[in-house]
Amino acid sequence: MTALTLSTPKTVLAVFMGIGLFAASHLASAATITVGGANFSEQSVLANIYASALRKAGIETQTRLNLGNRQVIAAALKSGDVDVVPEYIGSLLAFYDNKAALTDQQAITQALKAKLPDSLELLGSSSAGSATAWAVTHKTAEKYHLKTLSDLAPVSSQLVLGGPPEVKTSALGVPGLKAVYGIDFKSIKSLDMGGPLSRLALNSGTIDVVTVVSTQGILATEPWVVLDDDKNQQPVQNITPVIRKSVLTPQITQTLDKVSAALTTKELTELNRLVDIDHKDPAKVADEWVSKHVAVTAG
CATH class of the missing domain: 3.40.190.10 (Periplasmic binding protein-like II)
Structure with missing residues (x-):
């Protein structure tokens, strides 16, 4: 095997630079x-x-x-x-x-x-x-005649919302609902995004309105009414x-x-x-x- 001779400082620098570039690559x-x-x-x-x-x-x-x-x-x-x-x-x-x-x-x-x-x-x-959406049970929809978010506004002060913690502060969550529709809930419970906690809470009556994702598979099986965003609050x-x-x-x-x-x-x-x-x-x-x-x- 032929030994590598590093004859000058420039040669040494070039070799180490080459090794560094190879390692980085x-x-x-x-x-x-x-x-x-x-x-x-x-x-x-x-x-x-x-x-x-x-x-x-x-x-x-x-x-x-x-x-x-x-x-x-x-x-x-x-x-x-x-x-x-x-x-x-x-x-x-x-x-x-x-x-x-x-x-x-x-x-x-x-x-x-x-x-x-x-x-x-x-x-x-x-x-x-898929957009954030809000759903209620058929019983709640019939009781308050709810089909749209505009319908929800006049009765929202009587209802409890459930959703992920950020729904309280997100511009597209509760603040957006209030600004666009005048919706102001009685209270808000921190749960999940239409997951097991929210499902149990809505079906048991612990909450009245649930935050969901519009494409969630659960919406195909649960007897819920997804309220129409009739003023296009969600982009x-x-x-x-x-x-x-x-x-x-x-x-x-x-x-x-x-x-x-x-x-x-x-x-x-x-x-x-x-x-x-x-x-x-x-x-x-x-x-x-x-x-x-x-x-x-x-x-």
């Missing part, structure tokens, strides 16, 4: 992408869809699910604890600009790109979307990947854009039903959907 190529998700089942489905597609593209990926609300996820993105999350453009814009009152998808997207932290990138949106909520720029590559962009192009509201509702009602594993449901709908190969 190797680490970058071996980096694991962490997909995060909020603490309700639809987010687990979406995060697993992103993760499955990325893995099929040959990208090492892991998930961190049930992280909490948007404040928690924003902090996780900032710190690098997660790299990419499925988001809802209307709610995300309200998070970064609580004075925004846009309803058009293109306008929301442009405003959001201007408001996002410089470290984050908004990828292509899906046609699929469009196209599901969109938000990713840290420091990890973004053309391959990741291409892969997640394919997911967004394939996902529809109807399909998302069915995926939620499989998880919420049939109690199937979100990771398996997501992987089967990606295999069937997204043409991804390792590159």
